[in-house]
Amino acid sequence: MKKFTLCLKLSFISAVATLLFAFSDPESIEQYVGYLQKSFTEHYDISQEAKQIKRYELNITNNGFCRYKRYFNNGKTEYFAFKLAKFKDMEYEGSTAVGRLYLRTKGDDVIVQTYNDRGGDVDSMATQVIIPLKNIEAEDLNAIRENLTKICGL
DSSP: OOHHHHHHHHHHHHHHHHHHHHSOOOOHHHHHHHHHHHHHHHHHHGGGGGTTEEEEEEEEEETTEEEEEEETSOEEEEEEEEEEEEEEEEEEEEEEEEEEEEEESSSSSSSEEESOOOOOOOOEEEEEEEEESSOHHHHHHHHHHHHHHHHHOO
């Protein structure tokens, strides 16, 4: 009888735990990536580089990469990429109206490639990516840092 009662208690506890986990909202990388992509899209400031840059692509992927590509008016292309798990820190220089976000990595983890450059195509490594932003509040920057930090913890 004691075995039966013990098994019944364990089954009940397991059922309650399963029920609680079923209704919890597990945080996933997709949520963090979605927020980062939305923030960078809303606040990106092409006007800071409008004289030099024809267009740009800034993507945060679901597999945890930040990819930033700039197409210059003279035909040159710069490509930056790093794994978000290598994120170390960020710094923002400027005001709420206009500024630059420095995303720093733990080491030389940023892949830098240039194409169609007069000096030749170059592949190198860097420690940061600089993204021009506009109309961003301190709360937005804190949320960006928080999401990047959470991605590193996954």
